[in-house]
Amino acid sequence: MRKRLIPLISLFTLLTILVYAVLYYNIHFPIRTIFAENRTNSKYQEIIINVNNRTIINVNNRTERNKEDIMKTLKNAALTSMIVSYNKKENCKMEKLVGRSVVNLNNVKLDWLHENELQFVRQGGWYAPTECRERQTAAIIIPFRNREPHLPIFLRQLHPLLKRQQLHYRIFVIEQTDNSQFNRGKLINVGFNISREFFPYNCFVFHDVDLVPEDDRIDYGCKHSPTHLTVSIDVRGYKLTYAKYFGGAEMFTKDDYEKVNGYSNSFWYWGGEDDNLLVRTKQNNMRIHRQSVDIARYTAIKHTPSTERLPIAEKEKFRFKAGPYNKRDGLNTLQYELTYVKEHPLYTHFKVNLCKERDRLYGVLHKFED
Numbered sequence: 001m002r003k004r005l006i007p008l009i010s011l012f013t014l015l016t017i018l019v020y021a022v023l024y025y026n027i028h029f030p031i032r033t034i035f036a037e038n039r040t041n042s043k044y045q046e047i048i049i050n051v052n053n054r055t056i057i058n059v060n061n062r063t064e065r066n067k068e069d070i071m072k073t074l075k076n077a078a079l080t081s082m083i084v085s086y087n088k089k090e091n092c093k094m095e096k097l098v099g100r101s102v103v104n105l106n107n108v109k110l111d112w113l114h115e116n117e118l119q120f121v122r123q124g125g126w127y128a129p130t131e132c133r134e135r136q137t138a139a140i141i142i143p144f145r146n147r148e149p150h151l152p153i154f155l156r157q158l159h160p161l162l163k164r165q166q167l168h169y170r171i172f173v174i175e176q177t178d179n180s181q182f183n184r185g186k187l188i189n190v191g192f193n194i195s196r197e198f199f200p201y202n203c204f205v206f207h208d209v210d211l212v213p214e215d216d217r218i219d220y221g222c223k224h225s226p227t228h229l230t231v232s233i234d235v236r237g238y239k240l241t242y243a244k245y246f247g248g249a250e251m252f253t254k255d256d257y258e259k260v261n262g263y264s265n266s267f268w269y270w271g272g273e274d275d276n277l278l279v280r281t282k283q284n285n286m287r288i289h290r291q292s293v294d295i296a297r298y299t300a301i302k303h304t305p306s307t308e309r310l311p312i313a314e315k316e317k318f319r320f321k322a323g324p325y326n327k328r329d330g331l332n333t334l335q336y337e338l339t340y341v342k343e344h345p346l347y348t349h350f351k352v353n354l355c356k357e358r359d360r361l362y363g364v365l366h367k368f369e370d
Contacts, residue, residue, distance in 0.1 A: 092132040092166035100215045103299040114345040125347035126170035134168035136221035138203040141191035144175045161216045171347040180356045185263030185273035207249040210301040224289035225253040231296035247274035261330035325364045
């Protein structure tokens, strides 16, 4: 009888231990569920991304999980909807290019544009060739604030250009919504960071929305990296603004952009961030590539100049201070809050709070504000 009781007691003890273990785990390590939304809507809505600790946290504290796990899920969903078969035998060749053309500056509604001229664009502002293997996969990153009238003009010209070049691409509009001064460089860093979660792009184009390409021979496929695209602009006499000019639209491969640590996060005004980026490329022994001024031509959409500018003397002083911190100020110290995402018919729209106070705490901004 005693021999029979010993196994029963042992089994009861084991079950008791298991019950207590389950209760302890559920109390101290509650199971979290992944934030679930309709795939046609934002997968990041009301989410804060903290790049330093690589976690993703819902603002309402409903979701908290390792960022890599969640992003892997979202990335797989994006790949499912975006990838056209890679088993094609032939590489794409550019469609018949038209060369130089006049930019249509007429106002037009985005919905009309999609229904009448850009039906080939997929929801979220992407396109991929179906009959051949695309030349390149490119993310077009547009830093944005208060330029709504410019967007239809820009998209009307750019989408057909990218299609004729047989690129697999998506256009991302990154809008700054906080009350701080405009920070183009940091917005681009955010766009670079987020766009990679949609697809493993290998080419990144950083493009001002008020500069519209006039010629579809301007190669948006990262043939060279880094590349300065906006070589000649109509309002500047179709000449390079100055020998070291690196603003307007720039293009990098993923590896090259990570190598330079992206843009500085600390230029909280118009201008200067592009000059600092040029310094970063030189520090990494990179050469800037440009196409001919006769091809790389752009039309500038007229608008009221920004008041968020520093006097030239202060701007130069700030640039001088920023140089020594290029390895500590950029992609590796990026702080922001992503508050809204929506896939529009012609582009994917992000709204972000750039968290200037976090830059003072975690970045090097305080060193410039002495």
